[in-house]
Amino acid sequence: MGCRDREKSLQTLMHHLHPILQRQQIDYGIYVIEQTFSKPFNRAKLFNIGYSEALKHNNYSCLIFHDVDLLPLNDRNMYACSQQPRHMSSSINIFRYNLPYAELFGGVSAISAAQFRKLNGFSNRYFGWGGEDDDMYERVKKQRMSITRWPMHISRYTMLSHRKETPSEHRFEQASYTFLGTLCSHTGRKLPVNIGS
Secondary structure (H helix, E strand, O other), X not given: OEEOOOHHXXXXXXXXXXXXXXXXXXXXXXXXXXXXXXXXXXXXXXXXXXXXXXXXXOOXXXXXXXXXXXXXXXXXXXXXXXXXXXXXXXXXHHHOXXXXXXXXOOOEEEEEHHHHHHHOOOOOOXXXXXXXXXXXXXXXXXXXXXXXXXXXXXXXXEEOOOOOOOEOOOOOOOOOOOOOXXXXXXXXXXXXXXXXX
């Protein structure tokens, strides 16, 4: 999961998420990638870094990309991958537990390592809020994959209150493929990274 200046949200999520994952009886590792510089937030780069670093430490076949401000509400929302990428957080309290638009693929998503490679990761071009998840949706479509979702009563999340990021200037542009970058991370603890511009 990627974050910046969200220590309290991270602590709340970890306190909430660990028991759910333990009840699901899955083997998991959590990698927190934190942006340290003051430029606009780049969620996609952080996720790409997390992917690269996690696979250096373990041969994970399933990756869950998770916003730090979303708390799952139903243990039946399995933190696991399927044959197609899964949008796990399609029912969030701030949207009255409705999916705002069919192409939404942000918040929490499950993508296998093989699917992530085929999709060439997230686009690194989206600084600020938004765009990278819509770009990923377009990548999924271009690769002739489809996005799956659990029923709305299973995929419920609560969003923690937080300061809103500045919207990305590329938010409404079409998808474009970029190459994955690798910086630093480590399992079991948070390490700050500077992802550059």
